[in-house]
Amino acid sequence: MRESSTMHFAPGTEQEILREAVVRFVERNCAPRDVRRWDRDGEFPETLHHEMVAAGFPAMMVPQAYGGSASSMQDCAIVYEEISRPSVDLGTRLALLAWGSMILSDFASEEIKQEFLPRVASGAVKLSFSLTEPGSGSDAASLQTRARADGDGWVLNGQKLFSSGADALNNHIIVAARTDPDAPRHKGISLFLVPNTSPGLTIRRLDTVGRKIVGLCEIFFDAVRIPRRYLIGEVNHGWHYITRHLERERITLAANYLGSARSALADAIAYACERRQFGRPIGDFQVIAHMLADMATEVEAARWMVAMAAWRYDMQLPCAKQASMAKLFVSEMLVRATTQGMQILAGHGYTTDHDMQRYWRDARNCTVGGGTSQIQRGLIARELGL
Numbered sequence: 001m002r003e004s005s006t007m008h009f010a011p012g013t014e015q016e017i018l019r020e021a022v023v024r025f026v027e028r029n030c031a032p033r034d035v036r037r038w039d040r041d042g043e044f045p046e047t048l049h050h051e052m053v054a055a056g057f058p059a060m061m062v063p064q065a066y067g068g069s070a071s072s073m074q075d076c077a078i079v080y081e082e083i084s085r086p087s088v089d090l091g092t093r094l095a096l097l098a099w100g101s102m103i104l105s106d107f108a109s110e111e112i113k114q115e116f117l118p119r120v121a122s123g124a125v126k127l128s129f130s131l132t133e134p135g136s137g138s139d140a141a142s143l144q145t146r147a148r149a150d151g152d153g154w155v156l157n158g159q160k161l162f163s164s165g166a167d168a169l170n171n172h173i174i175v176a177a178r179t180d181p182d183a184p185r186h187k188g189i190s191l192f193l194v195p196n197t198s199p200g201l202t203i204r205r206l207d208t209v210g211r212k213i214v215g216l217c218e219i220f221f222d223a224v225r226i227p228r229r230y231l232i233g234e235v236n237h238g239w240h241y242i243t244r245h246l247e248r249e250r251i252t253l254a255a256n257y258l259g260s261a262r263s264a265l266a267d268a269i270a271y272a273c274e275r276r277q278f279g280r281p282i283g284d285f286q287v288i289a290h291m292l293a294d295m296a297t298e299v300e301a302a303r304w305m306v307a308m309a310a311w312r313y314d315m316q317l318p319c320a321k322q323a324s325m326a327k328l329f330v331s332e333m334l335v336r337a338t339t340q341g342m343q344i345l346a347g348h349g350y351t352t353d354h355d356m357q358r359y360w361r362d363a364r365n366c367t368v369g370g371g372t373s374q375i376q377r378g379l380i381a382r383e384l385g386l
Contacts, residue, residue, distance in 0.1 A: 073248065080256050
């Protein structure tokens with residue numbers, strides 16, 4: 001599609017109605033005391049997943065032919081943003097379903113689509129994705145987990161690291177594994193669908209600083225056997241499948257981070273209005289007021305960056321640069337906003353009675369996961385012709 005000189009990526013009436021519906025959902029189902037408990041206990045409650053299903057959120061990412069609503073990226077970004085306001089991990093759960101659904105709907109066999117996509121839409125099945133390994137982070141194509149054909153199935157051996165939500169109930173992991181060790185490193189990779197209850201599979205949740213609700217996991221594959229039909233698409237085409245959806249992933253992540261940044265800003269403003277020192281609210285002091293002004297300016301800029309990237313995606317316009325810019329800017333903005341929020345709340349921010357410490361802890365992962373800030377800068381530079 002040719003790029004139009006006129007851009008209309010401001011939300012319309014239906015999108016504002018959608019936003020209001022998600023806001024009400026969060027108010028009903030994500031009370032601050034509950035979110036703090038989920039973070040403390042390291043759990044994503046199944047009751048919340050069921051409420052998300054009842055609201056139709058997982059179905060938004062599934063094609064209509066398989067029981068979904070195939071919503072636009074702009075609509076999905078609104079949901080991600082608002083659902084991430086209590087915790088960025090709530091948006092992460094939906095994002096994992098979205099990425100998995102897109103990969104299956106675009107590349108899996110019809111048999112796999114019929115078997116899994118309706119169950120994703122109905123909430124019976126969850127999806128996650130596992131690429132990173134102990135020896136391959138930003139250099140993801142150097143992965144060493146192996147998959148070999150064996151009779152009527154595939155056998156996987158290896159290890160994955162920092163796999164979000166891999167231990168969830170009824171979860172199936174989309175795993176990148178090397179199927180041709182002699183091929184160039186980008187050519188010999190395939191994708192597989194692995195039930196997380198498979199014999200030989202061991203999943204250990206990592207003890208991380210933040211992101212405790214969905215969780216980051218270490219996975220060990222010890223002769224894990226899966227049916228042959230659980231190969232996604234063609235053998236040795238996995239890297240192509242992964243890179244086809246990086247733009248959507250980056251826009252999704254940016255929307256998640258935006259929601260968390262908005263909450264950090266709102267909490268900081270509320271505290272600055274309530275906390276009194278030297279006989280007046282600390283928000284009256286210029287140094288605090290200017291910190292909040294900077295935070296608000298960056299949050300507003302982030303909203304428009306996410307909106308434009310999502311609009312370009314929906315319009316089928318080139319958006320690799322805008323997606324990387326959004327992911328880069330919003331993730332780093334979230335780190336700055338939560339750091340400033342911690343400073344404004346001072347000692348109170350360092351206690352678990354306030355949510356700022358959780359926003360701050362969760363933000364530390366955002367400039368790393370989904371492509372580091374350094375990787376995003378390199379991609380943007382390449383789009384600039386450098």
